[in-house]
Amino acid sequence: MPLQGTSGAASQDAFGGNGVAVVPAYIEDVFSCFLYTGNGATQTITNGIDLSTNGGLVWVKTRTTNTGGGTYNNSNILADSARTPSNILRTNGTEAQDGSPSFSSFNSNGFTLGTSANTNNTGVNSVSWTFRKQPKFFDVVTYTGNGTAGRTVSHNLGSVPGCIIVKSTSASGFWRVYHRSIGNTGGLSLSQTTSTATTASYWNNTSPTSTQFTLGDATAVNGNGDSFVAYLFAHDAGGFGLTGTDNVISCGSYTGNGSTSGNPVTLGFEPQWVMIKQTSASGNNWVLVDTMRGIPTGGDDALLYPNTSGAEAYNDRLSVTSTGFSLNSLGGDTNANGSTYIYIAIRRGPMKVPTTGTSVFSPNSQTASTGTAITTNFPPDLQLYRSTAQVANEGVAVDRLRGVNSTTTANSTPWLDTTTAAAEATASSVTRNWGNTGFEMPGFVATIPSVFYSFRRAPSFMDVVCYTGTGSATTFSHNLQAVPELMIVKRRSAAADWSVYSSALGNNKYLSLNDTIASSTTATYWNNTTPTSSVFTVGVGAQTNGSGSTYVAYLFATCAGVSKVGSYTGTATTKQIDCGFTAGARFVLIKRTDSTGDWYVWDSARGIVAGNDSYLLLNSTAAEVTSTDYIDTYSAGFEISSTAPAAINANGGSFIFFAVA
Numbered sequence: 001m002p003l004q005g006t007s008g009a010a011s012q013d014a015f016g017g018n019g020v021a022v023v024p025a026y027i028e029d030v031f032s033c034f035l036y037t038g039n040g041a042t043q044t045i046t047n048g049i050d051l052s053t054n055g056g057l058v059w060v061k062t063r064t065t066n067t068g069g070g071t072y073n074n075s076n077i078l079a080d081s082a083r084t085p086s087n088i089l090r091t092n093g094t095e096a097q098d099g100s101p102s103f104s105s106f107n108s109n110g111f112t113l114g115t116s117a118n119t120n121n122t123g124v125n126s127v128s129w130t131f132r133k134q135p136k137f138f139d140v141v142t143y144t145g146n147g148t149a150g151r152t153v154s155h156n157l158g159s160v161p162g163c164i165i166v167k168s169t170s171a172s173g174f175w176r177v178y179h180r181s182i183g184n185t186g187g188l189s190l191s192q193t194t195s196t197a198t199t200a201s202y203w204n205n206t207s208p209t210s211t212q213f214t215l216g217d218a219t220a221v222n223g224n225g226d227s228f229v230a231y232l233f234a235h236d237a238g239g240f241g242l243t244g245t246d247n248v249i250s251c252g253s254y255t256g257n258g259s260t261s262g263n264p265v266t267l268g269f270e271p272q273w274v275m276i277k278q279t280s281a282s283g284n285n286w287v288l289v290d291t292m293r294g295i296p297t298g299g300d301d302a303l304l305y306p307n308t309s310g311a312e313a314y315n316d317r318l319s320v321t322s323t324g325f326s327l328n329s330l331g332g333d334t335n336a337n338g339s340t341y342i343y344i345a346i347r348r349g350p351m352k353v354p355t356t357g358t359s360v361f362s363p364n365s366q367t368a369s370t371g372t373a374i375t376t377n378f379p380p381d382l383q384l385y386r387s388t389a390q391v392a393n394e395g396v397a398v399d400r401l402r403g404v405n406s407t408t409t410a411n412s413t414p415w416l417d418t419t420t421a422a423a424e425a426t427a428s429s430v431t432r433n434w435g436n437t438g439f440e441m442p443g444f445v446a447t448i449p450s451v452f453y454s455f456r457r458a459p460s461f462m463d464v465v466c467y468t469g470t471g472s473a474t475t476f477s478h479n480l481q482a483v484p485e486l487m488i489v490k491r492r493s494a495a496a497d498w499s500v501y502s503s504a505l506g507n508n509k510y511l512s513l514n515d516t517i518a519s520s521t522t523a524t525y526w527n528n529t530t531p532t533s534s535v536f537t538v539g540v541g542a543q544t545n546g547s548g549s550t551y552v553a554y555l556f557a558t559c560a561g562v563s564k565v566g567s568y569t570g571t572a573t574t575k576q577i578d579c580g581f582t583a584g585a586r587f588v589l590i591k592r593t594d595s596t597g598d599w600y601v602w603d604s605a606r607g608i609v610a611g612n613d614s615y616l617l618l619n620s621t622a623a624e625v626t627s628t629d630y631i632d633t634y635s636a637g638f639e640i641s642s643t644a645p646a647a648i649n650a651n652g653g654s655f656i657f658f659a660v661a
Contacts, residue, residue: 028349040122051106055081068117074309136239147224162235162251181253258337296403357661390623471547485565504567579637597647
């Protein structure tokens with residue numbers, strides 16, 4: 001297993017009533033956002049979600065214009081295990097279920113698409129959201145209406161639902177939505193832009209419980225003899241993580257402030273999927289965003305609308321934070337001043353601590369044309385890359401949180417150069433089609449020999465945080481779930497050196513990634529405060545905390561068998577560095593700290609071998625050097641050669657390193 005922990009049915013508590021520990025559940029086992037391109041033939045989507053055993057819901061939406069879907073053209077298509085995968089509904093319509101070859105099967109690790117253009121038209125980009133049945137997360141139930149107020153329906157959510165979405169499958173009718181923030185006296189329509197309707201005919205003025213929900217006599221939810229499906233979403237019910245106490249889904253509300261400077265919503269976790277609806281006024285769409293398609297901090301979000309067949313649109317509606325999300329737009333669909341809104345938000349994964357380096361890090365050495373597919377086997381969150389020749393040799397740093405292209409379109413991506421202090425720039429050529437298992441060769445280095453380092457955010461390994469400086473010493477939250485040992489911070493909105501914190505140097509020292517300087521002493525970078533497993537501290541310096549300036553921070557920690565952040569003293573002789581690995585390091589970064597020295601980097605894609613090993617300098621635009629043997633293979637980590645220069649192995653010199661297995 002690449003990540004620690006196994007999925008399974010969760011009990012009502014972290015420990016059952018008899019004190020027996022339950023099998024941990026993790027968000028990556030029960031929810032997936034997966035991007036794909038239709039092929040017109042049967043296509044299997046492997047997203048790691050066991051639908052054949054546990055059941056659940058698959059929701060698919062085309063992102064680009066689809067001309068082959070007929071009545072269901074560009075629609076939000078839903079199928080669930082409580083019926084059969086071939087029976088579909090659409091949230092932007094009122095029809096009864098339709099049997100079509102949109103879905104072929106629900107599998108142990110995903111689902112298979114049929115040949116229908118609704119979900120699998122050749123060349124059409126689409127997104128799928130998969131919700132697995134799991135106590136305290138999601139449930140699917142079917143029932144037959146009796147037309148009588150007070151009808152109750154049992155469920156297995158294992159907690160009080162935060163939201164219930166109901167649709168007749170046998171008759172035409174609107175989708176009806178219960179949400180805890182509206183209460184039991186009314187509801188919304190998922191297929192319309194209307195505001196909250198006040199009526200007892202939906203939920204009989206009765207709140208749901210942890211075992212059942214109650215219906216009124218409305219035909220749309222309880223038509224006599226009609227068949228219905230209900231999708232139930234939990235709210236802050238715990239049940240996840242190693243102790244079973246972590247929340248992974250929240251159904252809440254907020255009031256808009258009409259400001260573009262931020263309207264924060266606190267969830268207690270960083271979301272990856274958010275659906276929002278204005279409740280106090282009619283006319284605005286349901287808005288659905290996710291981080292796979294893109295919710296960039298300070299950039300345009302990829303927007304889809306459950307109540308329409310519209311293609312993906314782009315606008316800056318919100319940003320995700322380490323503890324929730326913040327509304328950035330004054331638009332009526334998300335943040336009109338004084339308006340009320342409801343939301344469903346799902347936690348970002350993975351929650352498991354990785355156990356193999358290949359599940360969170362991939363080095364790729366390429367000489368390929370634009371659009372060539374490059375496989376990482378995980379969705380990249382951070383990527384460092386550059387040409388290995390002295391051509392277009394800036395050191396590119398891009399990350400999902402600041403925004404990347406998740407299609408082949410020419411949307412601009414923010415990027416930073418590791419070799420300079422320059423502010424963030426944007427270009428359409430620096431990323432291309434980032435997906436669930438890799439990316440495509442960007443035009444920026446197309447046909448040029450290049451190396452790509454792709455990292456996935458994961459507990460105890462790596463995290464990314466975007467923040468806005470305050471100008472005074474403060475803390476910012478992170479989700480590393482471990483104490484950061486290496487922090488790399490860059491001012492985005494103005495020129496400033498890359499600032500580096502190392503636990504080996506202490507909280508009053510800093511280095512610069514774009515420079516060769518030795519460690520220097522100041523309180524203005526880290527405020528003489530060591531980071532914790534939940535926050536890091538910055539001082540008053542413009543490099544890390546200028547008032548109103550924007551920043552990105554990359555945080556790394558030692559993860560057993562996966563990564564090692566450490567230090568060593570040089571000997572000028574052969575020296576083995578034990579990282580706790582079993583098959584050697586695939587990535588090594590070294591910097592001398594007691595004197596000047598470059599930031600050396602080696603990788604297994606270009607070769608960490610017994611002979612010569614190619615290296616690059618992150619702080620320099622120089623081409624790679626291929627004629628030296630400064631490090632060698634060592635199963636527990638890496639070995640420094642006796643021929644290494646003073647910048648790597650000076651006798652008595654001090655060095656820091658970061659290695660990934």
